[in-house]
Amino acid sequence: AQKITQTQPGMFVQEKEAVTLDCTYDTSDQSYGLFWYKQPSSGEMIFLIYQGSYDEQNATEGRYSLNFQKARKSANLVISASQLGDSAMYFCAMRDRNYGQNFVFGPGTRLSVLP
């Protein structure tokens, strides 16, 4: 069965510093997609970044980058130059053909940015 693990329930980072949020996954499918979403206290799910299993380069979107290590089945999110508005829950998610293309979400990491 598909599984997403996020081992950090909570993380603190100083404003303007970089932070890495961990995500490991498990799938038997060779074709899959990895996603990161941000959920602020309002509850909306904000798409941040996507990495395909066949993508050779790590994905980047502005201050967000994904450290994709396929052999280790990890897809860590790196946020550079943290801002106070980055404080939120962050969910790692995966989609593959084994689960009918539906999302499987990790348990989430709560990031708190300190001034």
Next chain:
Amino acid sequence: GAVVSQHPSRVICKSGTSVKIECRSLDFQATTMFWYRQFPKQSLMLMATSNEGSKATYEQGVEKDKFLINHASLTLSTLTVTSAHPEDSSFYICSAREDDARMTSTDTQYFGPGTRLTVL
């Protein structure tokens, strides 16, 4: 970008009543929509996949008679929580997949803003 709306954003009801939540794709057609439930401080759990013109597919452990899903058009899916009880209090989020997105693992879903249900 694609936008998905949900209505209402917040609802409080008495135990035993039924509550309907609407999910609309505003600028694209969505044959497939998804309903998730999120309890406080927990992750999103898929409840069911809503398919336009056919019956919804429910995840294991989700009571189909309690959570009625209707996907009557390409832009609207509704979730009705029947005879709601306090344990049904939760944050319900829908998402929609664009019809013309490639049916691979690479396409993304667009999430609605969520509906917070409180059953007294």
